[in-house]
Amino acid sequence: MEKKKTFVEDIERTLYDIKNEDYAVYKTQQGLTEKIIRDISREKHDPEWMLAFRLKALDVYNHTPMPTWGPDLSELNMDEIVTYVKPKGTMTGNWKEVPTEIKETFDRLGIPAAEKTSLAGVGAQYDSEVVYHSIKEDLVKQGVVYTDMESALIEHEDLVKEYFMKLVPPKDHKFVALHGAVWSGGSFVYVPEGVHVDIPLQSYFRLNSPGAGQFEHTLIILEKNSSLHFIEGCSAPKYNVTNLHAGCVELYVKEGARLRYSTIENWSRNMMNLNTKRALVEKDGIIEWVSGSFGSHISMLYPCSILHGEHARCEFTGVTFAARGQHLDTGATVIHAAPYTSSNISTRSISKDGGIVVYRGAVKVTPNAHHVKSSVNCESLMLDDESRSDTLPVMDIMGDEVDIGHEAKIGRISDEAIFYLMSRGISEDEAKAMIVRGFVEPIAKELPLEYAVEMNNLVNIELEGTMG
Amino acid sequence: MAEKLLDISNLHAGVEGKEILKGLDLTMNKGEVHVILGPNGSGKSTLMNIIMGHPKYEITSGSLLFEGRDLAELKTFERARAGIFLSFQTPEEIPGITVENMLRTAKKAVSDENIKIFAFQKKLKAMMQELKMKPEYAQRYMNVGFSGGEKKRNEILQLLMLDPKLALLDETDSGLDVDAVQIVSAGVKKFHTAENSCLIITHNTRILEQLAIDKVHVLMDGKIVEEGGAELIDEINKKGFTHLLDTDARGRGNCETCEIACPCPAK
Numbered sequence: 001m002e003k004k005k006t007f008v009e010d011i012e013r014t015l016y017d018i019k020n021e022d023y024a025v026y027k028t029q030q031g032l033t034e035k036i037i038r039d040i041s042r043e044k045h046d047p048e049w050m051l052a053f054r055l056k057a058l059d060v061y062n063h064t065p066m067p068t069w070g071p072d073l074s075e076l077n078m079d080e081i082v083t084y085v086k087p088k089g090t091m092t093g094n095w096k097e098v099p100t101e102i103k104e105t106f107d108r109l110g111i112p113a114a115e116k117t118s119l120a121g122v123g124a125q126y127d128s129e130v131v132y133h134s135i136k137e138d139l140v141k142q143g144v145v146y147t148d149m150e151s152a153l154i155e156h157e158d159l160v161k162e163y164f165m166k167l168v169p170p171k172d173h174k175f176v177a178l179h180g181a182v183w184s185g186g187s188f189v190y191v192p193e194g195v196h197v198d199i200p201l202q203s204y205f206r207l208n209s210p211g212a213g214q215f216e217h218t219l220i221i222l223e224k225n226s227s228l229h230f231i232e233g234c235s236a237p238k239y240n241v242t243n244l245h246a247g248c249v250e251l252y253v254k255e256g257a258r259l260r261y262s263t264i265e266n267w268s269r270n271m272m273n274l275n276t277k278r279a280l281v282e283k284d285g286i287i288e289w290v291s292g293s294f295g296s297h298i299s300m301l302y303p304c305s306i307l308h309g310e311h312a313r314c315e316f317t318g319v320t321f322a323a324r325g326q327h328l329d330t331g332a333t334v335i336h337a338a339p340y341t342s343s344n345i346s347t348r349s350i351s352k353d354g355g356i357v358v359y360r361g362a363v364k365v366t367p368n369a370h371h372v373k374s375s376v377n378c379e380s381l382m383l384d385d386e387s388r389s390d391t392l393p394v395m396d397i398m399g400d401e402v403d404i405g406h407e408a409k410i411g412r413i414s415d416e417a418i419f420y421l422m423s424r425g426i427s428e429d430e431a432k433a434m435i436v437r438g439f440v441e442p443i444a445k446e447l448p449l450e451y452a453v454e455m456n457n458l459v460n461i462e463l464e465g466t467m468g
Numbered sequence: 469m470a471e472k473l474l475d476i477s478n479l480h481a482g483v484e485g486k487e488i489l490k491g492l493d494l495t496m497n498k499g500e501v502h503v504i505l506g507p508n509g510s511g512k513s514t515l516m517n518i519i520m521g522h523p524k525y526e527i528t529s530g531s532l533l534f535e536g537r538d539l540a541e542l543k544t545f546e547r548a549r550a551g552i553f554l555s556f557q558t559p560e561e562i563p564g565i566t567v568e569n570m571l572r573t574a575k576k577a578v579s580d581e582n583i584k585i586f587a588f589q590k591k592l593k594a595m596m597q598e599l600k601m602k603p604e605y606a607q608r609y610m611n612v613g614f615s616g617g618e619k620k621r622n623e624i625l626q627l628l629m630l631d632p633k634l635a636l637l638d639e640t641d642s643g644l645d646v647d648a649v650q651i652v653s654a655g656v657k658k659f660h661t662a663e664n665s666c667l668i669i670t671h672n673t674r675i676l677e678q679l680a681i682d683k684v685h686v687l688m689d690g691k692i693v694e695e696g697g698a699e700l701i702d703e704i705n706k707k708g709f710t711h712l713l714d715t716d717a718r719g720r721g722n723c724e725t726c727e728i729a730c731p732c733p734a735k
Contacts, residue, residue, distance in 0.1 A: 420560035423520050425548035425577035438564025
């Protein structure tokens with residue numbers, strides 16, 4: 001008899017797991033002290049105010065307790081994390097100048113190829129520093145800025161000073177405080193009033209060094225009636241020691257502007273991904289989040305949208321996939337702080353082989369906000385009995401005339417649905433795969449094309465033929 | 469001589485240890501239309517599910533042959549590929565899979581040939597038009613948000629597209645208005661040829677009006693208790709099922725499980 005089994009594959013990780021030797025030219029000591037912060041700041045040639053900012057954040061970090069409400073973070077020992085790793089070479093706008101081994105890494109990930117075909121600009125960060133940044137000439141002519149945070153700090157110091165960590169202040173929680181103290185790298189985007197960036201910009205963050213932390217800062221400012229699609233990709237090879245990612249993303253969407261922020265996070269399974277993302281959306285502005293969480297050992301990620309002006313809108317589309325050894329605690333937060341604001345949150349999660357996925361989200365409506373509309377739809381699919389799935393939505397409604405809908409579904413693949421498809425001649429394996437693909441389809445179609453392909457490959461069928 | 473299509477002999481089957489079919493015999497030939505009538509709970513849907521191979525049901529004894537092949541040996545999708553189709557009483561909703569995509573996958577599976585996409589789409593469009601389905605439904609997710617009538621029409625669409633040898637129609641007409649029954653009935657009529665056969669469960673004889681019925685079986689408490697031609701339908705419409713039982717049974721009054729005066733040995 002031929003034995004067959006349906007198998008939903010893990011993400012193919014071989015590509016991401018190729019490690020380069022650690023060629024870092026400068027690394028801080030492990031752990032966190034004032035001396036380390038001063039060293040990082042000196043190494044990065046910070047202006048004086050930034051050093052002061054870092055030291056203040058360090059103080060907040062030291063006085064803030066670890067969060068106790070989410071996944072267990074006890075494996076994280078900050079004394080063992082290297083907070084700053086400077087790769088070989090300096091930031092360049094010329095791909096040829098990127099050091100060979102770093103170039104090979106990004107070549108394998110398809111970053112320069114994507115730049116040629118489908119992107120208007122590319123940034124690549126390797127460990128703590130951005131090694132490459134480029135943007136199409138016509139966008140520069142229209143006043144669009146797309147550069148690494150370090151260059152922005154020199155070339156656009158006033159803008160950075162005005163916006164940097166104003167939306168996500170260090171006192172918010174322990175890991176943003178840490179971020180404020182040791183941040184390095186990340187992208188800065190500025191789109192002037194009325195400018196539409198039609199082709200996406202993409203920044204790719206790669207963490208190669210074992211036992212290191214990556215703390216990139218992404219700051220995007222969209223002036224009135226402008227638009228942008230920004231794609232963020234993350235990956236790392238797997239090591240036996242814990243790596244930490246505590247990035248911070250601040251998005252300012254001004255009146256009538258529209259930002260789509262897509263993330264595909266594919267960290268290795270030794271990564272603690274404790275990331276903070278927030279958008280401030282003014283009148284008639286739109287923030288669209290597309291978020292794919294596939295990697296990491298532990299993730300805590302709850303992108304927040306503050307709808308600050310009338311008729312501001314948030315669309316959140318997320319997919320989370322947890323396999324063995326993964327605990328992914330993700331969701332979305334929306335604060336309706338103005339009348340006539342609306343939000344639409346739609347997520348799908350899949351867990352298998354003992355993976356744990358939790359949807360943790362919040363919708364808040366402030367007392368002054370009336371005629372608010374919000375719809376939350378979270379669905380989870382567990383592929384076996386070992387896996388776990390939870391939904392923890394919070395609704396905090398202070399305003400009047402509010403229309404809020406919440407729908408959560410947690411389930412397994414329905415035997416009746418399998419039978420239905422099989423009664424049409426479709427094999428059991430294919431029926432299951434179709435159901436899983438169908439489950440994530442509404443999300444997959446929102447992903448940038450190359451990621452959507454990866455996502456579809458995720459649900460593969462393996463036929464195991466054995467004799468006997 | 470007529471070719472035997474379905475041959476069920478002394479079939480005992482049930483679910484979770486509870487026997488529902490208690491020695492059922494039924495044969496039908498290629499190209500015929502058979503109707504099964506019977507009160508609620510008599511085992512009609514169970515029979516359909518067993519022929520299709522629903523994993524929940526178990527055959528304990530007896531035989532179930534399709535074109536001489538033992539169906540017990542075949543999995544559901546293999547039965548479908550052998551030429552059996554079940555029109556579900558409550559069709560499943562499958563999010564994320566469009567009607568067209570599902571049908572193309574299924575057609576490829578049952579016909580073992582490469583589907584020519586334009587020819588397929590053309591045929592799909594024509595069939596949908598006949599069933600008065602809006603063309604945009606081809607791109608909608610399988611039965612998601614469909615009304616009861618739309619789901620049933622979608623079943624008939626699949627029947628016509630997959631073109632099996634035997635169609636099992638499990639109350640395909642239930643919950644439909646007069647016009648919808650007409651459409652579904654015309655669809656079944658279109659499907660029925662000298663090569664294609666139908667086994668129909670119904671409570672509503674309107675769906676049968678356009679069809680030439682070869683045989684009617686009356687199923688009560690897991691057994692065929694009466695067989696006859698189309699005239700049996702009128703008889704039951706007038707007199708109900710109870711009069712078909714032997715006098716002994718009638719004398720014993722209603723059975724607790726079947727809620728009629730059945731010949732149930734449990735009584």
